[in-house]
Amino acid sequence: MDARKFREVCFWAITCVNALLCLVSFWTSKLGLDTVTDSKLVSISVSFAAACFSFVLWFFLSRRFPMADARKKASYGLVIFFVCFLIFGFSTLWSIITLGGKEAVGIHMQQVLIASDKQGLKLLKQGSQEANMAPKLSALADQFESYALREAGGAFSGMTGEGDVVSTLRNTAETFRSLADSVLKTEQDRAKLYENLKQDIASARDILSTEDKDMTMRSINLQFSKKLAGINENLTRMGKTTSVEFVTTVSRNLDSLTLVTKESTVAAQREAIERLHGITKGAQEIVSQLTGKEEFAETDVQTFTMISMGNAIIRYASNIFYAWAYAIALDFAPLLFIILLSVAAKDEEKEITLDEARQVRLDAEAAAKTILDNAREKISAIINELKPEIISAAKTAKDGLEESIPDIIKQIRDQVQKVKDEMDSQMRIWREEFQKSKYKI
Secondary structure (H helix, E strand, O other): OOHHHHHHHHHHHHHHHHHHHHHHHHHHHHHHHOOOOOOHHHHHHHHHHHHHHHHHHHHHHHHHOOOOOHHHHHHHHHHHHHHHHHHHHHHHHHHHHHHHHHHHHHHHHHHHHHHHHHHHHHHHHHHHHHHHOHHHHHHHHHHHHHHHHHHHOOOOOOOOOOOHHHHHHHHHHHHHHHHHHHHHHHHHHHHHHHHHHHHHHHHHHHHHOOOOOOOOHHHHHHHHHHHHHHHHHHHHHHHHOOOHHHHHHHHHHHOOOOOOOOOOOOHHHHHHHHHHHHHHHHHHHHHHHHHOOHHHOOOOOOOOOOOOHHHHHHHOOOOOHHHHHHHHHHHHHHHHHHHHHHHHHHHHHHOOOHHHHHHHHHHHHHHHHHHHHHHHHHHHHHHHHHHHHHHHHHHHHHHHHHHHHHHHHHHHHHHHHHHHHHHHHHHHHHHHHHHHHHHHO
16 A cells, blocks of 8 residues: 555544544533533533534644645644634533543532631630630639638728729629630530531531432532531631630720729738739739730631532642543544644655655556557558548659659750850860960960
């Protein structure tokens, strides 16, 4: 088989392969469109139009591109560059969604659940750290209650009975006790919210691991979105369930708890007041542990959302690389075949095999022989057609020649005689002149 026939066979083989690839691409694109529309007519018509467009494009280029010159190839290349974006948009992406969209969305869902669980644990840990401050706050409440009893006996101000100082100390003690109870209550509320969060996360994982074949990806996404709304609600409530604001208010009120010493204050009272100031500063330091550390700062709760399959296949492309490879191969493998045909055509122009050269020589010799035979036949036919006329013309010429021979001979003789006479006359003249010259000498 010579090179041209082999290239033609390759062209039609590649065309059949392209048709098969376009057929598979049509079906995968149709399944991808089914995920966003309920209309079968829309999904089938759009995917079929895309497959036909791709087939016609690759068929045209596989026939024209390999044999085109450099200028036309540059023009075709520019067209291919822009058309590939169209094919990728209305065919390849839908094939990727069909092949890996469900897995990409599943990966996103799993990551959302993991992130929500981590955030819930972080909020729960923050509540536990706040709850760990409850014993210290209770101890402060007992200390301030004890100092209130001592102040009632005149230990600090020197005045006995109930007064503003005793009332302030007791209110402070009640505030710390309420703060301790609030911290414990907050920790309990966060624990309940975290239990609800874990239940929602577990339910969401059950939805992802369902084996119900009747459930479509759309119904799974809808159910998961409902559970995700509950997860976001629990996380938001956990983030707002905190005692930091209450603790901050108490810390500000401690600054107003001061006892001023007078000249009449005895040394024991001064020492008691200094100890009270020390207790107040210690209480402020304990309170600042709830308001000054980063883990007790207000936490920005992240809201988790669902994403479409289109965004999922792009965001998690590295996880579904196989889907990208399959879909791109379906739509753009013909481009590789066109390049192979171009390389083969270029090599064919540069190289001619010995068999092809011999065949060309034999064909040329056969053509020349045929032309020569045809020429001989035509000349023979012409001669046969003109033979009577040629014979007649020859006979006429012979007869005419025989009739004109005597006249011609006579004319020749006359000419010869004339020439002879002229020569004799000239000789006489030369002889006379010679004789004259002789006498002179």
